Amino acid sequence: MSVFRKMLPIALMLVVAAAGCAAPEADARLARLELIDLPGSSQAFERALEPIPIQLPRDHGPHESFQTEWWYYTGNLLAQDGHRFGYQFTIFRRGLTPGEDERAAGFATSQVYFAHLALTDVYGGDHVASERFSRGAAGLAGAAAAPFHAWLENWSVVSMNASGSRVRLQASDASFSLDFVLEAEKPLTLHGERGLSAKSEAKGNASYYLSYTRMSTTGTLSVGQTPFVVEGNSWFDHEWSTSVLDAADEGWDWFGLQLSDGRDLMLYLIRRSDGSLESVSGGTLVEPDGRSISLEKGEFQITIQRTWTSPSSGAVYPAAWQIEIPAYGLSLEIAPLVQDQELRVSFPYWEGAVEISGTSSGMPVNGSGYVELTGYDQDMGGIF
Numbered sequence: 115m116s117v118f119r120k121m122l123p124i125a126l127m128l129v130v131a132a133a134g135c136a137a138p139e140a141d142a143r144l145a146r147l148e149l150i151d152l153p154g155s156s157q158a159f160e161r162a163l164e165p166i167p168i169q170l171p172r173d174h175g176p177h178e179s180f181q182t183e184w185w186y187y188t189g190n191l192l193a194q195d196g197h198r199f200g201y202q203f204t205i206f207r208r209g210l211t212p213g214e215d216e217r218a219a220g221f222a223t224s225q226v227y228f229a230h231l232a233l234t235d236v237y238g239g240d241h242v243a244s245e246r247f248s249r250g251a252a253g254l255a256g257a258a259a260a261p262f263h264a265w266l267e268n269w270s271v272v273s274m275n276a277s278g279s280r281v282r283l284q285a286s287d288a289s290f291s292l293d294f295v296l297e298a299e300k301p302l303t304l305h306g307e308r309g310l311s312a313k314s315e316a317k318g319n320a321s322y323y324l325s326y327t328r329m330s331t332t333g334t335l336s337v338g339q340t341p342f343v344v345e346g347n348s349w350f351d352h353e354w355s356t357s358v359l360d361a362a363d364e365g366w367d368w369f370g371l372q373l374s375d376g377r378d379l380m381l382y383l384i385r386r387s388d389g390s391l392e393s394v395s396g397g398t399l400v401e402p403d404g405r406s407i408s409l410e411k412g413e414f415q416i417t418i419q420r421t422w423t424s425p426s427s428g429a430v431y432p433a434a435w436q437i438e439i440p441a442y443g444l445s446l447e448i449a450p451l452v453q454d455q456e457l458r459v460s461f462p463y464w465e466g467a468v469e470i471s472g473t474s475s476g477m478p479v480n481g482s483g484y485v486e487l488t489g490y491d492q493d494m495g496g497i498f
Contacts (some may be wrong), residue, residue, distance in 0.1 A: 118185065118250050120178055123296070129342075129393065134473065135282070137215055137241045137379055140408060141405050142377045143342075143486050144161040151421070152197070154375050156210050157181055157225075159179060159181040159209065159212045159356040160179040160180050160212065160309055160356060161180075161318035161320075161355075161356045161357060162180070162311075162318065162320040162322050162354075162355050162356070162489075163318055163320075164176060164310065165242070165307050165309055165412070166309070166310075166322065167303070168304060168308075168309050168322075168324065170302065171259050171260050171261065171262050171273065171276065171277060171278045172259050173259075173264035173304065173322075173324065173352075174259055174273070174412050175257055175258055175259020175260070175262060175353065176225075176256075176257040176258070176259070176263070176264075176354075177205060177322075177354040177400075177404065178207075178209055178212065178213055178214055178224075178225065178354065179180060179212045179213055179422075180212075180354045180355055180356050181208065181209045181212075181356040181367070182206075182207070182208055182209070182354065182356065182358075182458070183206070183207040183352075183353065183354040183355075183428055184204055184205065184207070184328070184351070184352070184354075184356055185204065185205045185257070185264045185271065185305040185350075185351075185352050185354055185478070186202075186203075186204045186350065186351040186352070186353075186421075187201075187202070187203045187271070187283060187296070187348055187349070187350055188200070188201065188202050188203075188348065188349050188370060188465075188467075189201055189294075189296075189331050189346055189347060189348030189349065189483035189484075190346050190347060190451075190467050190482040190483070190484075191327075191331060191335065191344040191346035192345060192346055192354065193335070193339070193342035193343060193344045193346060194342070194343050194344075194400075195342070195391035196237075197237045197342055198236035198451070199233060199234060199235060199236065199336075199342070199344060199365050199467075200232050200234035200346075200451060200455075201232065201238065201292060201465025202230060202231070202236070202243075202457075202465055202484070203230075203232075203271070203292075203491075204229060204230045204231075205227060205228075205255075205257070205265070205266055205269070205271070206227065206228050206229065206230075207225055207226070207227055207228045207250070207257065207407035208225070208227075209224060209225055209226075209360070210224045210226070211224040211226070215400045221249060221252050221373055222251060223249045223251035224250075224328045225250030225251075225256070226247070226248075226249060226250065227248050227249070227250050227254075227255035227256065227266050228245060228248070228266070229245065229246050229249040229255075229266040229269050229283050229326075230243060230244075230245050230443060230457060230459060231243065231244050231245075231269060231287055232244075232455075232457055232465065232498065233289075233290050233292075233335075234451060234452050234455055234466060235337060235338070235452075236451045236452060236465045236467070239336075239452055240452070241452055241454055241455045241456075241466070242289055242290065242458060243457040243458065244287045244288075244332075244459070245300075245457075245459040245460060246267060249308065250269060254266070254267060255267065256259040259340040261273040261276070261278070262278035262281070268284070268286065269284070269285040269286075269458070270283075270284055270285070270404075271284075272284075274295070277290045278301075279297065279298040279326065280295070280296070280298070281295070281296050282294070282295050282296075282332075283296060284297075289337070290335070290336060290337045290338070291335070291336045292333065292334070292335045292336075293333050293334050293335075294331050294332065294333035294334075294335075294344075294348075295331070295332055295333055296329040296331050296348050297329060297330050298326040298328070298329050298350075299328045299330055300323045300326065300327060300328050300330065300378070300400060300403075300404040301404040302325070302327070302405075303324065303325045303327050303380075303398060303400055303406045304323075304324060304325060304406070305323040305324070305380065305398050305406075305408075305435050306320075306323060306396070306408065307324065308323060309322050309323060309324060310323075311323035311353075312394040313358045313360075313363075313384055313392065313394060314359065314360040314363065314384070314392050314394060314447060315392075315393060316356075316360060316362075318357055319357050319358055319359065319360060320355065320358070321353040321354060321355035321358055321433040322351075322353065322354050322355070323351070323353045324351075324352045324353075325349065325350060325351050325352070325370075325380065326349070326350040327349055327350075327372070327378035327380065327400045328349070328372055328378055328400075329345055329347065329348040329350060329356060330345075330347060331344075331345060331346050331347060332344070333346045333349045339472065341420070341421075345497055346355045346482075347372050349370045349372070349484065350425070350482070351370070354435075358467060359384070362386050362387050362388070363384055363385065363386055363387070363392065363489075364385045364386065364387050364489040365384075365385055365438070365487070365489015365490065366382050366383060366384045366385060366486075366487075366488055367378075367382065367383045367385070367432065367436075367486070367487055368381070368485065368486040368487075369382070369397075369416075369437070369448070369484075370483050370484050371379040371446070371468075371470055371481060371482075371483035372446070372481050372482060372483055373446075373470065373474060373479050373480075373481040374479050374480045374481050375402070375474045375477070375479050376397075376401075376402030376420045377399060377400065377401060377402060377444075377474065378400040379397065379398075379399055379400070379437075379439075379444070379446075379483075380397050380398045380400075381396070381397035381414060381416065381437070382410070383395045383416060384396060385489065391411065393411060394411070395410055396408065396409050396416065397409040399439070399442055399444075407442070409439070413439060413440045413441060413479075414437065414438065414462075415437070415438045416435055416436070417435065417436040417438075418432040418433075418434070418445065419433075419434035419435060419436055419447075419457070420432075420433045420434050420485070421433050422453055424454070424456050424457050424462065425454075425463065426456065427456065427458070427462035427491045428491075429456070429462060429464075429491040431456070431464045431487050431490050432448070433449075433450060433453065434448065434449045435447070435448040435485075436448075436449070437472075443470045443473070443474055443476060444472070444473075444474055445470050446470055446471070446472035446479075447470070447472050447475050448468050448469075448470055448483075449468060449469055449486065450466050450467070450485070451466070451467045451468060451469055451482075452466065452467070455467065459491070461491065462465070462487045462491040463486070463487060463491065464485075464486070464487040464490070465484065465485070465486045465487070466484065466485060467472045467482065467484060468482065468483050468485050468486070469481075470482060470483060470484055
């Protein structure tokens with residue numbers, strides 16, 4: 115899961131031009147940088163209220179009756195020479211009005227796309243990130259279901275089979291480029307109640323949330339002029355929603371972990387401004403055979419072991435964790451592979467590669483994964 119606030123001023127400029135409308139008056143709502151004053155209030159969009167039948171490849175594609183959507187890839191990779199890397203590739207969609215735009219020509223659109231691309235070089239101790247914005251028109255950016263395809267300029271993910279479980283991911287920036295093939299090793303996981311993932315007690319504050327929690331990954335990665343042949347595992351998240359966080363929520367901590375015993379673990383904690391956690395915080399344990407088990411907040415405990423202060427944003431982030439899930443025999447220690455993995459894009463947030471050690475059913479286990487930390491620089495509540 116991933117949502118963002120400080121991108122909205124930039125998106126506002128883009129979407130006013132894209133929609134062909136006059137800028138809204140600067141009132142209190144605009145001062146909070148919400149898109150609600152643009153054509154088509156968020157109240158006009160569909161909300162995630164009940165479980166729905168998930169169909170592929172249809173539901174790999176865009177859901178334009180909902181306001182917000184993302185396709186999210188993260189992974190840990192090892193090069194043939196021993197170099198270790200983490201990467202993040204995300205395409206986001208934000209709707210101005212629900213449904214497809216009736217104007218079919220030119221630059222007219224009701225959709226704004228933006229994307230984040232990041233690389234962690236564990237050997238060098240470096241982390242770099244970049245972002246792009248575009249309108250969903252004139253071939254600049256967009257998404258499709260059959261075959262599954264999402265892109266923003268030359269950053270793209272393209273399905274290589276009918277189900278969308280095998281994809282090619284390509285992106286390049288000034289300092290690095292990647293060209294990967296990812297193939298799901300487990301069936302699609304539906305989080306929450308058959309894909310309906312609640313984010314607060316309020317009805318409709320939820321998303322539809324699907325994942326391939328373990329995708330074998332091979333390909334090439336170039337850092338500057340140096341190419342690396344790499345392999346490893348990736349994680350794919352796809353979510354769509356209209357309203358997610360309650361106004362009293364600050365942000366969340368999200369964990370996507372792949373263990374050496376074949377288990378995968380997703381956990382999320384939604385933090386409230388009074389220091390408590392949303393009661394619907396939870397997760398999913400995916401067994402080696404693909405069977406998924408929903409976890410409620412009371413079934414696991416996450417303890418922060420230390421913190422780290424960003425020299426750029428000044429945000430104080432958790433920097434190591436102990437995770438206990440007694441009923442399933444898991445005791446895990448999580449630590450970043452590189453401490454500074456804050457994305458210094460339009461809005462600072464921490465998203466980074468981590469390593470895992472501990473025990474699973476009494477046996478030693480290790481692994482790797484990704485952790486995302488939002489709302490430590492600025493509250494997310496009431497925005498998504």
